[in-house]
Amino acid sequence: MVKSYCQDGEIFTDSRSVMVKKIHYTDNLFFINEIIKAFEAGLKLKLDPHLLFDNMVENTLFINDTLNSLYSSLKDNPYILGRVEYLRTLTKTETHYKNYLELLLEREHSFEEAIRPFRDKLKEMLNLHQENLQTLQNLLMNFKDETVQDIVSEEEFSFLLRDETEE
Numbered sequence: 001m002v003k004s005y006c007q008d009g010e011i012f013t014d015s016r017s018v019m020v021k022k023i024h025y026t027d028n029l030f031f032i033n034e035i036i037k038a039f040e041a042g043l044k045l046k047l048d049p050h051l052l053f054d055n056m057v058e059n060t061l062f063i064n065d066t067l068n069s070l071y072s073s074l075k076d077n078p079y080i081l082g083r084v085e086y087l088r089t090l091t092k093t094e095t096h097y098k099n100y101l102e103l104l105l106e107r108e109h110s111f112e113e114a115i116r117p118f119r120d121k122l123k124e125m126l127n128l129h130q131e132n133l134q135t136l137q138n139l140l141m142n143f144k145d146e147t148v149q150d151i152v153s154e155e156e157f158s159f160l161l162r163d164e165t166e167e
Helices: 025-043 049-076 083-105 112-149 154-161
Strands: 003-007 010-014 020-022
Touching (some): 025 049, 049 083, 083 112
Antiparallel strands (some): 003 010
16 A cells, blocks of 8 residues: 655655655656657657667556556545646546557557557556546546635635624
């Protein structure tokens, strides 16, 4: 079980070990987005699979694992400061990654032959990230609903601030 906590505005994760890690959600997600953009651009080029395919697969799996880790951390810990903004950024990154996987599964790029043995795994990853996206959207909608319910009306606010002598 992963437990996260906040100390002095810093997010730390303790995963049943003595070592505690600070997670930089914004920077990590920015970097992952940049990797995805580079690989999407690579799919539009006439690249040589025998030179670059292994790196593409390794990075695709790395992004998958990293996004799953960040997703679990944010989903399971409602007490992270800035969580809603991190959830929004993660949703954008998950969408970007899902689109990349869809492009990768298409048959119109330099790696189409090399990708065949990995198609089932990529489809499985795509399905998982579609589910993650749905959960993220639900979390964000729930937060929006909670925020709307917590708004104090003008009448309630006036009642709370009125002077006791006015009674």
